[in-house]
Amino acid sequence: MHRRDQLRASKIMRDRAFANDKIDFRWNSVVEEVLGDGKVAGVRLRDVSSGELSDLPVSGVFVAIGHAPNTDVFRGQIDMDENGYIDTHDGTRTNVEGVFAAGDVQDHIYRQAITAAGSGCMAAIDAERWLESQPKTPTNW
Ligand SMILES: Cc1cc2nc3c(=O)[nH]c(=O)nc-3n(C[C@H](O)[C@H](O)[C@H](O)COP(=O)(O)OP(=O)(O)OC[C@H]3O[C@@H](n4cnc5c(N)ncnc54)[C@H](O)[C@@H]3O)c2cc1C
Numbered sequence: 001m002h003r004r005d006q007l008r009a010s011k012i013m014r015d016r017a018f019a020n021d022k023i024d025f026r027w028n029s030v031v032e033e034v035l036g037d038g039k040v041a042g043v044r045l046r047d048v049s050s051g052e053l054s055d056l057p058v059s060g061v062f063v064a065i066g067h068a069p070n071t072d073v074f075r076g077q078i079d080m081d082e083n084g085y086i087d088t089h090d091g092t093r094t095n096v097e098g099v100f101a102a103g104d105v106q107d108h109i110y111r112q113a114i115t116a117a118g119s120g121c122m123a124a125i126d127a128e129r130w131l132e133s134q135p136k137t138p139t140n141w
Contacts, residue, residue, distance in 0.1 A: 001026045001029045001030065001031055001043075001045060002025060002026065002027055002028075002029065003028065003029065003030050003048055004027070004028065005027045005028055006027075026045060026056070028047055028048045028049050029045045029046065029047055029048065030045065030046050030048055031043045031044070031045060031061070032044045032045065032046045032053065034061055035055060039059075040058065040059055040060055040061055041057065041058075041059070042055050042056055042057040042058055043055070043056050043058055043061060067104075067111060068083075068084065069083070069084045069085050069086070069104060069105045069106075069108075070105065071084045071085070071086055071105050072084070074086065077096065078094050078095060078096055078099060078101070079094065079095040081108070083108065085105065085106055085107070085108045086101040086105050086106040087106070088100075088101050088106045091122050091123075091126050092106070092119060092122050092123040092126045093126065098127075098130055100123040100126050100127050100130075101123065102116065102119040102120040102122065102123035103116035103119055103120055104116055106119070107119065
């Protein structure tokens, strides 16, 4: 089910999905309701252009709608952009001293495993250096 009349994914991903005969596309459709009593028996769809409702029998439902960084827990504490991606500067630093961000929560461009792992390594080094730079006090040594 897709709420628009075309996919925004990259061409190579679109072509792979279209070539897969196990995938049927329902364009301009949103799920209004999951049907079934105790277990999934179908979904009620609404055509976003006509408003028409229809039921489609299915035995499972998987929800996947774009990307949303899971950063709500930090809202109001760490600076982020209007889409919830954490702002970083000078490597992985955030606006909060001693707090570093890595991976998809701060990357709205690449969002890949390899870039997340790389920035995770950067954050570990930044955090270790920051800890090293802290003066020793009776509470932290
Ligand atoms: C369908 C799909 C296909 C993909 N295919 C590829 C691919 O082919 N190649 C590629 O390079 N990348 C791919 N990616 C992207 C890749 O998975 C991500 O870029 C990468 O996993 C980001 O790593 P991360 O550590 O930043 O975040 P995540 O891997 O999302 O890890 C975040 C972790 O934090 C945990 N967490 C969340 N909230 C809390 C909380 N409040 N307290 C404690 N823990 C919490 C989560 O459970 C999760 O384990 C794909 C992603 C998706 C969704």
